[in-house]
Amino acid sequence: MRDEICLIASGGIRNAMDVAKAIALGADGVVIGTAELIALECVRCGNCESGRGCARGIASTDPELGDMITEDYAQQRIVNMYMAWRKQWCQLLRQLGMKSIRELTGRSDLLVHLDYLDEDQRAEYQSAPNNPVII
Numbered sequence: 001m002r003d004e005i006c007l008i009a010s011g012g013i014r015n016a017m018d019v020a021k022a023i024a025l026g027a028d029g030v031v032i033g034t035a036e037l038i039a040l041e042c043v044r045c046g047n048c049e050s051g052r053g054c055a056r057g058i059a060s061t062d063p064e065l066g067d068m069i070t071e072d073y074a075q076q077r078i079v080n081m082y083m084a085w086r087k088q089w090c091q092l093l094r095q096l097g098m099k100s101i102r103e104l105t106g107r108s109d110l111l112v113h114l115d116y117l118d119e120d121q122r123a124e125y126q127s128a129p130n131n132p133v134i135i
Contacts, residue, residue, distance in 0.1 A: 014038075016085035020092055026106045039081040040074055 009022035010031035022030050037044075040058050047053060053060035057068030089101055098104060114122050 016088035017092075019085070020089060020101075020104060021111065023101060023104045024107045024111050026108065028105060035081065036078055039077045040069065041077075 006028045007026055008029050008031060009025070009027035013019055013022065013030050013032050014035050019030050019032070034042075034044075037058060041056055042054070042058055043056060045055055047055060048059045052062045052065060054065065057065040058074075060066050093099065093101060093104070096104070096110065104110075112125060114125060117125075
């Protein structure tokens with residue numbers, strides 16, 4: 001049955017590692033919406049569909065607000081986000097000895113929920129890197 005369906009994960013996908021986790025859990029792909037809005041400097045005020053709309057001009061039908069963000073600016077911000085994510089995925093796949101993110105699909109054996117481990121067991125796992133991604 002698994003070869004006959006396409007499983008898409010949605011909701012709560014905020015960064016590159018969330019995408020990798022969803023794929024490792026079996027998703028063939030993910031839906032990303034909020035992360036792109038944040039890349040466009042969305043402040044998540046919740047006014048998208050009310051009154052004048054988005055205060056940042058991202059999702060506004062008001063011409064005055066719509067001119068706050070240009071297509072070129074928005075395009076570059078989205079490209080920057082995906083390029084940073086790609087770099088993180090490449091680093092992760094190299095660490096796992098994989099050549100493609102498709103190899104990660106369904107590899108839940110690579111995931112560990114640290115909250116369920118004792119302190120000694122948790123120490124065996126390397127923490128996520130805190131260093132910034134350099135592009």
